[in-house]
Amino acid sequence: xxxxxxxxxxxxxxxxxxxxxxxxxxxxxxxxxxxxxxxxxxxxxxxxxxxxxxxxxxxxxxxxxxxxxxxxxxxxxxxxxxxxxxxxxxxxxxxxxxxxxxxxxxxxxxxxxxxxxxxxxxxxxxxxxxxxxxxxxxxxxxxxxxxxxxxxxxxxxxxxxxxxxxxxxxxxxxxxxxxxxxxxxxxxxxxxxxxxxxxxxxxxxxxxxxxxxxxxxxxxxxxxxxxxxxxxxxxxxxxxxxxxxxxxxxxxxxxxxxxxxxxxxxxxxxxxxxxxxxxxxxxxxxxxxxxxxxxxxxxxxxxxxxxxxxxxxxxxxxxxxxxxxxxxxxxxxxxxxxxxxxxxxxxxxxxxxxxxxxxxxxxxxxxxxxxxxxxxxxxxxxxxxxxxxxxxxxxxxxxxxxxxxxxxxxxxxxxxxxxxxxxxxxxxxxxxxxxxxxxxxxxxxxxxxxxxxxxxxxxxxxxxxxxxxxxxxxxxxxxxxxxxxxxxxxxxxxxxxxxxxxxxxxxxxxxxxxxxxxxxxxxxx
Amino acid sequence: xxxxxxxxxxxxxxxxxxxxxxxxxxxxxxxxxxxxxxxxxxxxxxxxxxxxxxxxxxxxxxxxxxxxxxxxxxxxxxxxxxxxxxxxxxxxxxxxxxxxxxxxxxxxxxxxxxxxxxxxxxxxxxxxxxxxxxxxxxxxxxxxxx
Numbered sequence: 001x002x003x004x005x006x007x008x009x010x011x012x013x014x015x016x017x018x019x020x021x022x023x024x025x026x027x028x029x030x031x032x033x034x035x036x037x038x039x040x041x042x043x044x045x046x047x048x049x050x051x052x053x054x055x056x057x058x059x060x061x062x063x064x065x066x067x068x069x070x071x072x073x074x075x076x077x078x079x080x081x082x083x084x085x086x087x088x089x090x091x092x093x094x095x096x097x098x099x100x101x102x103x104x105x106x107x108x109x110x111x112x113x114x115x116x117x118x119x120x121x122x123x124x125x126x127x128x129x130x131x132x133x134x135x136x137x138x139x140x141x142x143x144x145x146x147x148x149x150x151x152x153x154x155x156x157x158x159x160x161x162x163x164x165x166x167x168x169x170x171x172x173x174x175x176x177x178x179x180x181x182x183x184x185x186x187x188x189x190x191x192x193x194x195x196x197x198x199x200x201x202x203x204x205x206x207x208x209x210x211x212x213x214x215x216x217x218x219x220x221x222x223x224x225x226x227x228x229x230x231x232x233x234x235x236x237x238x239x240x241x242x243x244x245x246x247x248x249x250x251x252x253x254x255x256x257x258x259x260x261x262x263x264x265x266x267x268x269x270x271x272x273x274x275x276x277x278x279x280x281x282x283x284x285x286x287x288x289x290x291x292x293x294x295x296x297x298x299x300x301x302x303x304x305x306x307x308x309x310x311x312x313x314x315x316x317x318x319x320x321x322x323x324x325x326x327x328x329x330x331x332x333x334x335x336x337x338x339x340x341x342x343x344x345x346x347x348x349x350x351x352x353x354x355x356x357x358x359x360x361x362x363x364x365x366x367x368x369x370x371x372x373x374x375x376x377x378x379x380x381x382x383x384x385x386x387x388x389x390x391x392x393x394x395x396x397x398x399x400x401x402x403x404x405x406x407x408x409x410x411x412x413x414x415x416x417x418x419x420x421x422x423x424x425x426x427x428x429x430x431x432x433x434x435x436x437x438x439x440x441x442x443x444x445x446x447x448x449x450x451x452x453x454x455x456x457x458x459x460x461x462x463x464x465x466x467x468x469x470x471x472x473x474x475x476x477x478x479x480x481x482x483x484x485x486x487x488x489x490x491x492x493x494x495x496x497x498x499x500x501x502x503x504x505x506x507x508x509x510x511x512x513x514x515x516x517x518x519x520x521x522x523x524x525x
Numbered sequence: 526x527x528x529x530x531x532x533x534x535x536x537x538x539x540x541x542x543x544x545x546x547x548x549x550x551x552x553x554x555x556x557x558x559x560x561x562x563x564x565x566x567x568x569x570x571x572x573x574x575x576x577x578x579x580x581x582x583x584x585x586x587x588x589x590x591x592x593x594x595x596x597x598x599x600x601x602x603x604x605x606x607x608x609x610x611x612x613x614x615x616x617x618x619x620x621x622x623x624x625x626x627x628x629x630x631x632x633x634x635x636x637x638x639x640x641x642x643x644x645x646x647x648x649x650x651x652x653x654x655x656x657x658x659x660x661x662x663x664x665x666x667x668x669x670x671x
Contacts, residue, residue, distance in 0.1 A: 235561065236554070236557045236558040236560075236561045237558060237561035237562055272558070273554075274553075274554050274557040274558070290553070290554045291554065292554055292555070292557070292558035295552065295553070295554045295555070324567065324630065326565050326566070326567040326632055327564075327565040327566075327567075328565075331567075333567035333568075333569065333630070334569075335569055341567070341569040341630065342630075355567070357566045357568075357635075359576070359579070359581075360566070360583055360635065360637075361579065361580065361581035361582070362580075362581035362637065362638065362639065363581075363583055363635075363636070363637020363638060363639060363640065364637075365564075423581075457572075460573065460576060460579075461571070461572065461573050461576075473581075475580075475581060476581075476637070476638075476639040492576075493578060494576075494578055494579045494580065494620075496580060
């Protein structure tokens with residue numbers, strides 16, 4: 001990797017490219033690697049001086065929420081190990097032979113004191129992955145504006161940067177969702193955002209008011225417990241923990257200590273209240289709140305106020321170009337394949353992918369807002385772009401009918417894509433009635449083909465030949481089970497399989513359940 | 526990062542909710558709270574937001590756009606801005622009996638199915654509006670049968 005290895009000529013000078021990726025965080029590095037594996041030529045630009053994206057700076061207290069377990073119940077570096085390693089980027093492509101040197105990068109870099117890597121370890125992991133895999137980035141090149149140019153044959157995008165103008169038919173923005181966002185509440189201009197939190201010692205003996213009760217707010221509260229005299233956290237919605245929601249929605253277990261301190265009335269107060277205004281006074285601030293339950297006003301004095309009020313995606317002028325956005329995070333409206341729903345040819349990678357909601361079964365969102373979800377999306381995105389824009393035709397290996405049930409059951413038991421993106425990604429097998437070369441098969445029922453990992457929503461809605469997809473799903477009660485989806489004559493039906501206490505879904509019992517649901521489709525057994 | 530803070534969209538979503546019949550009886554702090562209880566989502570045309578026969582569906586309120594209610598492939602009804610859907614399957618503990626398909630770009634509010642009961646109990650004025658709307662739908666269905 002040129003920029004990491006030493007000062008050599010900067011890659012990707014301004015000019016025409018088939019595709020341009022913007023960013024150098026895990027999302028950009030992963031999608032660039034996957035595009036290269038598929039032979040899609042592209043340039044990668046980043047305003048930063050080195051890889052890492054948001055992990056070059058955050059989390060504030062320097063410890064991630066996502067684990068890498070070196071002694072997991074799977075062979076280190078193997079595919080199944082990815083389920084226990086949420087932080088390494090992916091060098092393998094599905095089941096193919098692993099490139100040993102590139103697997104499970106994070107395990108090699110963590111000091112063993114915690115299964116949650118430190119921020120510097122994560123930053124080093126992204127850099128090391130890029131070095132090992134040869135991902136090249138033009139650093140110090142800031143995307144400034146975007147335009148569309150109608151050519152004689154097609155549409156091209158113009159990307160104006162600090163280094164000059166780039167032209168490309170396809171753009172991928174992997175610019176993160178980590179830009180500070182504060183509401184327009186009166187007085188908020190006096191309040192520091194999470195990203196501007198001062199060193200912890202500066203809050204020693206202070207009365208701290210944190211606006212916001214999601215993970216960033218609780219991360220600060222947890223880290224400042226031993227410094228602040230009193231901590232008040234407030235937002236309109238009651239805080240829920242991940243162990244209450246049985247998902248990654250809510251406050252993660254690592255940050256629950258302030259909740260216990262609140263329950264024990266030990267210097268932490270958690271309020272369900274709207275913030276009406278923040279008033280600067282001589283002694284600091286008065287935060288005027290109004291209780292969500294009964295509208296009762298409550299002014300709270302504080303020496304310091306921090307807005308842990310969320311983050312947005314820095315899309316610059318893309319909305320003016322026609323990219324529709326929604327919600328406070330200003331996420332782009334996307335297709336199931338993370339393409340702008342309103343400006344074809346513009347795609348998104350990394351944490352922005354959380355804008356493509358998927359089925360939202362049981363109200364549980366995807367993990368696309370985290371590395372362990374977005375890394376799989378990036379691989380699918382690269383394949384999709386290769387097929388749609390570069391005449392790529394990825395392999396669709398045949399699956400013998402007598403192996404279909406065993407294959408689906410094994411995927412439900414082990415596939416990291418299905419476990420890390422529960423209810424969002426699925427392994428898809430399609431009955432292909434066309435023989436190689438486009439000739440129609442003479443045998444009835446066609447042949448099973450492995451279409452790889454695809455968004456479940458796409459499988460459910462896109463139509464097509466008879467097919468089967470397996471996903472892993474968790475519900476609101478914390479029950480995890482395989483979910484089989486079968487498409488016959490264009491209609492997709494859901495078949496929920498039984499849960500298992502140890503999540504062992506590859507047994508004869510599960511294979512039999514799959515065979516029964518397929519009911520002879522394509523001769524599957 | 527995936528977070529939404531207080532005051533989120535306070536100037537936009539709260540005011541938007543206030544203009545919808547479903548939330549018309551709520552006042553300031555309640556509207557602010559409701560704006561934080563729901564999640565916003567955006568779907569391209571043709572998306573099945575609710576899928577017939579699929580477990581674990583949610584409750585939705587249309588902010589922008591329109592949807593078709595489709596049973597076994599046959600369009601049965603049309604819902605527009607301010608309408609809501611998904612509550613019947615949740616309240617009855619069954620899988621949806623219809624697809625809800627976006628007819629054009631669709632922006633909605635979403636509430637997980639398991640959170641609907643506590644929401645309706647916490648906001649009885651919204652529950653009353655839901656009841657009125659359900660009664661109207663039932664009446665229309667009965668008229669259609671005659």
